[in-house]
Amino acid sequence: xxxxDKYKKEAQGTADGKRLDRAGKFLNKTSSGGPxxxxxxxxxxxxxxxxDPIKPxxxxxxxxxxxxxxxxxxxxVLGSDENxxxxxxxxxxxxxxxxxxxxxxxxxxFAFLKAMERGNLSFDLETKILYYCKGKNKxxx
Amino acid sequence: MKxxxxxxxxxxxxxxxxxxxxxxxxxxxxxxxxxxxxYNFCSMKCRYCFAYFFKSNNPAITDLSLRSINADAMIRTIxxxxxxxxxxxxxxxxxxKKFLLHWGGLADPFCGFESKRHVGLPLLKALxxxxxxxxxxxxxxxxxxxxxxxLFSKYSRQKNFAFQVSMVTLSDEVGAYIxxxxxAPSYRIKMIKTLSDMGYWTILRLRPxxxxxxxxxxxxxxxxxxxxxxxxxxxxxxxxxxxxxEGMKDRYEWLAKAMGLGNVKSFMKYFRDLSxxxxxxxxxxxxxxxxxxxxxxxxxxxKHKLVFACSDPDFKELNMSGSCCGMPDKYPPNRLLENxxxxxxxxxxxxxxxxxxxxxxxxxxTFGEVYSTRASYLDDIHFGNDHVAVTGMTEAERVIGxxxxxxxxxxxxxxxxxxxxxxxxxxxxxxxxxxDGNIVYTYEPMEYEIRWAREGIDLAKR
Numbered sequence: 001x002x003x004x005d006k007y008k009k010e011a012q013g014t015a016d017g018k019r020l021d022r023a024g025k026f027l028n029k030t031s032s033g034g035p036x037x038x039x040x041x042x043x044x045x046x047x048x049x050x051x052d053p054i055k056p057x058x059x060x061x062x063x064x065x066x067x068x069x070x071x072x073x074x075x076x077v078l079g080s081d082e083n084x085x086x087x088x089x090x091x092x093x094x095x096x097x098x099x100x101x102x103x104x105x106x107x108x109x110f111a112f113l114k115a116m117e118r119g120n121l122s123f124d125l126e127t128k129i130l131y132y133c134k135g136k137n138k139x140x141x
Numbered sequence: 142m143k144x145x146x147x148x149x150x151x152x153x154x155x156x157x158x159x160x161x162x163x164x165x166x167x168x169x170x171x172x173x174x175x176x177x178x179x180y181n182f183c184s185m186k187c188r189y190c191f192a193y194f195f196k197s198n199n200p201a202i203t204d205l206s207l208r209s210i211n212a213d214a215m216i217r218t219i220x221x222x223x224x225x226x227x228x229x230x231x232x233x234x235x236x237x238k239k240f241l242l243h244w245g246g247l248a249d250p251f252c253g254f255e256s257k258r259h260v261g262l263p264l265l266k267a268l269x270x271x272x273x274x275x276x277x278x279x280x281x282x283x284x285x286x287x288x289x290x291x292l293f294s295k296y297s298r299q300k301n302f303a304f305q306v307s308m309v310t311l312s313d314e315v316g317a318y319i320x321x322x323x324x325a326p327s328y329r330i331k332m333i334k335t336l337s338d339m340g341y342w343t344i345l346r347l348r349p350x351x352x353x354x355x356x357x358x359x360x361x362x363x364x365x366x367x368x369x370x371x372x373x374x375x376x377x378x379x380x381x382x383x384x385x386x387e388g389m390k391d392r393y394e395w396l397a398k399a400m401g402l403g404n405v406k407s408f409m410k411y412f413r414d415l416s417x418x419x420x421x422x423x424x425x426x427x428x429x430x431x432x433x434x435x436x437x438x439x440x441x442x443x444k445h446k447l448v449f450a451c452s453d454p455d456f457k458e459l460n461m462s463g464s465c466c467g468m469p470d471k472y473p474p475n476r477l478l479e480n481x482x483x484x485x486x487x488x489x490x491x492x493x494x495x496x497x498x499x500x501x502x503x504x505x506x507t508f509g510e511v512y513s514t515r516a517s518y519l520d521d522i523h524f525g526n527d528h529v530a531v532t533g534m535t536e537a538e539r540v541i542g543x544x545x546x547x548x549x550x551x552x553x554x555x556x557x558x559x560x561x562x563x564x565x566x567x568x569x570x571x572x573x574x575x576x577d578g579n580i581v582y583t584y585e586p587m588e589y590e591i592r593w594a595r596e597g598i599d600l601a602k603r
Contacts, residue, residue, distance in 0.1 A: 042401045
């Protein structure tokens with residue numbers, strides 16, 4: 001016999017016992033939040049809501065940029081993860097701060113970056129000259 | 142092991158008085174580290190009582206006699222005439238600055254012991270006479286006795302007192318089942334109303350939030366407390382100490398039934414499976430389990446212009462003030478009630494959330510910035526032994542240890558359950574070291590924030 005059952009037995013017929021009976025009915029009723037019982041809800045939580053693992057310390061993680069453009073430092077709100085991924089191919093990102101705010105129109109910048117990614121544009125870091133590329137031909141801009 | 146029981150005899154051995162106040166071990170994210178109880182035990186028998194869990198597992202507590210503080214010495218100290226080395230230190234770091242006193246950390250200021258002994262009554266009077274800012278955490282009905290009501294009525298004009306009333310349900314039946322020896326929830330609502338009507342700052346202390354119990358009457362409870370005049374809600378979820386002794390297992394059995402978990406075995410498994418292991422043996426459920434309830438309370442507070450406070454490590458960033466007990470940032474009726482510590486992570490997490498949702502910037506948190514030298518008690522060797530961590534320290538470490546040393550060790554130890562990353566479970570993540578060699582943490586936006594923002598919940602609001 002559990003402690004709870006023992007207590008309930010002792011309390012039978014007393015004011016405490018009646019109160020416990022009412023409490024038992026309350027506790028066993030279907031959850032007011034939905035069609036499932038609280039027992040079922042606990043089961044579902046145990047199955048579906050496992051905790052996430054802890055993230056590793058980012059210190060020393062590979063932050064090498066894909067391009068050789070490493071000298072410029074700017075702060076931009078990029079608006080989406082896709083834009084961030086594209087941007088980080090050409091510029092070193094010292095700290096990506098995520099996003100949950102509106103962003104300014106960066107269409108021109110990303111059209112430019114997309115052209116660089118396709119190879120239609122290239123930039124010579126030494127001469128600081130931008131080229132338009134078509135096949136093997138490079139035209140200075 | 143036999144369940145420990147109390148007796149009301151005078152202590153035969155050991156110190157005559159109970160030593161309080163003390164500095165809370167939760168100081169890393171606590172706005173009111175000066176925590177106080179005037180008895181060493183509480184007359185109530187709440188089945189979820191964390192103080193019972195800690196005390197029944199504390200091998201240093203062998204004498205179960207009821208002791209009270211030396212009220213005369215405390216009254217003299219508060220009034221500027223400190224008695225003894227300990228009181229002089231507390232005067233120096235806290236009382237002289239009128240730092241907010243939290244009365245009701247591990248016991249209830251108005252429980253049955255106070256009704257019989259009245260040790261607290263002259264102390265309450267002294268606090269009133271000195272306009273000393275005090276927050277009471279309580280459930281006990283002694284407050285409604287004439288002497289106490291007269292006293293609180295007398296000082297209601299200066300408003301140096303604030304009150305938070307703990308509730309886990311609005312159902313009197315369920316209350317009787319879980320909170321043995323505590324006034325019925327409906328009576329506690331009446332106490333809130335009485336104090337609110339006097340003009341005091343009152344808070345619904347929704348702690349511990351028990352899944353399967355508190356959620357059952359949450360809407361009704363919030364509405365009733367609002368009608369009674371609350372100005373804030375503070376919530377924290379029930380957590381389980383894995384070091385379950387026999388007395389705790391008795392209590393867990395009752396709670397298992399109430400939560401819909403059947404028996405102790407399923408109860409322990411539920412908490413083991415759903416609590417991040419990095420937080421150690423004090424098992425706190427993960428944030429996914431809590432989100433629905435937090436969202437409901439947070440949006441309720443936004444709608445009714447209440448201070449939302451979350452003492453739980455999960456969702457702590459949602460606090461609307463820097464105090465997770467729900468004390469206001471600004472309180473013009475008596476500015477002394479604003480005098481709680483900002484040198485702690487609740488305040489900085491809240492600020493980090495605001496910064497992120499206002500301008501998209503992820504705040505960097507350094508140890509020196511979070512725990513500034515303003516918090517002078519952190520550097521006083523006198524208080525080092527107040528921290529529960531001393532049980533794992535050598536004698537040499539204890540002699541020279543301060544709170545700052547202990548906190549710095551946790552801050553920089555990524556394996557410690559108390560490290561910011563583990564405790565807040567990825568809400569703060571380490572990104573670098575500062576010039577002193579301490580880890581630098583940054584605010585980590587989470588998926589729920591984007592989802593809530595899309596649903597129209599304003600997370601950029603204070």
